[in-house]
Amino acid sequence: MKTKSNIKVLGIIAVLVVILPLVVQNSYLLQIFINIGSWTLISLGLTILLGYAGQISFAQAAFMGIGAYTAAIITVTLHWPPLLALITTAVISSIMAFLVGLPVLRFKEHYLALITIGFSVMVFVLMNQLSDITGGPGGFIGVPPFSIGSFVFKGDIANYYLIWGTVLISIFLIINLLSSRIGRALETLRSSEIAAKSMGINTFLLKMKVFIFAGVLAGIGGALYAFQLSFIAPNTFNVLESITYLTIVVVGGLRSVWGALIGAIVVTVIEKGLTHLLPLIIPDAGGELESIAYGLLLVLVLLFIPDGLGPTIAKSFKNKRNMTKSSKLKTLDQSN
Amino acid sequence: MNIEQVILTGLTNGSIYALIAVGFVIIYNVTGIINFAQGEFTMLGAMIVISFVDFGFNMITAAILTIIIVMGISTLMYGLAIYPLKNTKNSLTTIMVTMGLGIVITGISLLIWGTEARPLAPFTGNRPITFLNASISHQDLWIIGSCAVLVLFIYLMFEKTYFGMAFRACMSNKEASRLMGISTEVMAMLAFALSAGIGALAGIVMAPVTFAEYDMGMMLSLKGFVAAVLGGLTGAPAAIIGGFVLGILESVGTGFISSGYNDFIAFAALIIIMLIRPSGILGHKSIKKV
Numbered sequence: 001m002k003t004k005s006n007i008k009v010l011g012i013i014a015v016l017v018v019i020l021p022l023v024v025q026n027s028y029l030l031q032i033f034i035n036i037g038s039w040t041l042i043s044l045g046l047t048i049l050l051g052y053a054g055q056i057s058f059a060q061a062a063f064m065g066i067g068a069y070t071a072a073i074i075t076v077t078l079h080w081p082p083l084l085a086l087i088t089t090a091v092i093s094s095i096m097a098f099l100v101g102l103p104v105l106r107f108k109e110h111y112l113a114l115i116t117i118g119f120s121v122m123v124f125v126l127m128n129q130l131s132d133i134t135g136g137p138g139g140f141i142g143v144p145p146f147s148i149g150s151f152v153f154k155g156d157i158a159n160y161y162l163i164w165g166t167v168l169i170s171i172f173l174i175i176n177l178l179s180s181r182i183g184r185a186l187e188t189l190r191s192s193e194i195a196a197k198s199m200g201i202n203t204f205l206l207k208m209k210v211f212i213f214a215g216v217l218a219g220i221g222g223a224l225y226a227f228q229l230s231f232i233a234p235n236t237f238n239v240l241e242s243i244t245y246l247t248i249v250v251v252g253g254l255r256s257v258w259g260a261l262i263g264a265i266v267v268t269v270i271e272k273g274l275t276h277l278l279p280l281i282i283p284d285a286g287g288e289l290e291s292i293a294y295g296l297l298l299v300l301v302l303l304f305i306p307d308g309l310g311p312t313i314a315k316s317f318k319n320k321r322n323m324t325k326s327s328k329l330k331t332l333d334q335s336n
Numbered sequence: 337m338n339i340e341q342v343i344l345t346g347l348t349n350g351s352i353y354a355l356i357a358v359g360f361v362i363i364y365n366v367t368g369i370i371n372f373a374q375g376e377f378t379m380l381g382a383m384i385v386i387s388f389v390d391f392g393f394n395m396i397t398a399a400i401l402t403i404i405i406v407m408g409i410s411t412l413m414y415g416l417a418i419y420p421l422k423n424t425k426n427s428l429t430t431i432m433v434t435m436g437l438g439i440v441i442t443g444i445s446l447l448i449w450g451t452e453a454r455p456l457a458p459f460t461g462n463r464p465i466t467f468l469n470a471s472i473s474h475q476d477l478w479i480i481g482s483c484a485v486l487v488l489f490i491y492l493m494f495e496k497t498y499f500g501m502a503f504r505a506c507m508s509n510k511e512a513s514r515l516m517g518i519s520t521e522v523m524a525m526l527a528f529a530l531s532a533g534i535g536a537l538a539g540i541v542m543a544p545v546t547f548a549e550y551d552m553g554m555m556l557s558l559k560g561f562v563a564a565v566l567g568g569l570t571g572a573p574a575a576i577i578g579g580f581v582l583g584i585l586e587s588v589g590t591g592f593i594s595s596g597y598n599d600f601i602a603f604a605a606l607i608i609i610m611l612i613r614p615s616g617i618l619g620h621k622s623i624k625k626v
Contacts, residue, residue, distance in 0.1 A: 102611070125597060125600040126600065129594075129597060247432075291440075295443060302432055303417065332555055
């Protein structure tokens, strides 16, 4: 039942995503939608990792960076086609995630937090220091746009569809995953790891799969980011940037397929909104008020809506629907 | 660079990490919370002390006022954002709250003090002292010295006072200590205040060496956390050793390989240590797997 309604929602979102660029011709707004798409993609896996496996990872930005640099190096230095680069990116991110997760996923949550901090710092140092390969702190210039065969994803609209297509496919995969055997195992893991173990679930393997999945999605997100912007620099993939993705997930709601999407929208809207609104109210306000608002948002959501916005919206929607189901059906009949 | 110099530099940086790590461990053991705003206390300590000195206060008054203010901020933080979560079973929520608080504090500091790095004159003379084959500045001695004094202070407080006994009771068994009439909420609040005071002290002594920048808190939190886990998150002595290990690993990386790679070396070594001893250097051997 839940799966069906989720698929329905996904359908509605897909229609909205397709229509949007036809309605909105403003390239700035389109850029914002692309941004929301990549943030969703990078945070998606984290939703399951935090929500079901209870593990904190600070490595989302690092995986994004690995994806971006892999894509850049493969297309520019090795002259491979972008599609092959994207596949390689997925393979490399999954290997990296496997290696990072291998020693620590057996233990309690803060070990993964620790190792992912260490891993992110190491990746960041390498991006800066291996300047022959990565371009160093100045960044990597001239990544070609993504292409499949002779079709080149050039321009904002093509990239918009590319990123949102990937987001929708990933959400579809997660919906299916959660309604499968793995999903039920995750549900057990969430309520009690001991119970999951005694049911014969290999919790280590399960957490590993989720961690790799999160890493691969972030890696692909990073590669698409590189193809879209054609320029990448290490600072985008700093460990501190990972906190943004944690914020997105917490604000949007853990354990909800829609958490990452809702969180990405809310955080982007707040960020962009503050950038434009604050100078109107306080002329010389800079980024500081943005980050205060950002932190406050995180704290307030956790204090007052600990489940995040996603599940809370869903719950209120469900309550309303149950209460007015009959009347709604009537109005539907009338409109038909 | 010679080995003595590397070790001395490591001890200096390690003292800072040790102080931050002790703050982590005190809060973690009393409340079960990993406080990612810990580095912000250090940033605030450095920032506020510089402001007081700029106002014309002498160093000692400025330091004492700073520590009191930072402890007050921490208590306020506990009361407003951490205490309301006392019934939350999900430790993730509280960790994320402390991170959010860290971001808020960083933002407010940016608002007050701006982006430039703010200097502070060393407490005493500028001439480095030569010791064995290494040279060490007065300020480095201040850093190492205050770490040593603090360790002594913590030891005496925890082992010799009634208050320390209540603290230890809370650390070892929350339920039992509540039954004995110890208010765990008050203890948690005091843990936050104490950790903030220690963090602020770290900020005050390091300010002349590193300068103070509004955004240094989060990185200090991460490094302090790393040092604390390296020590096993069990107690203050282990955290201090964790801090020194991290500091020395970093300075070995800088001194013998390349300054660009020091973080890489430190964290690579850290991961290797964690693989060999997942319970930390001084941690209990039996690790809770469930």
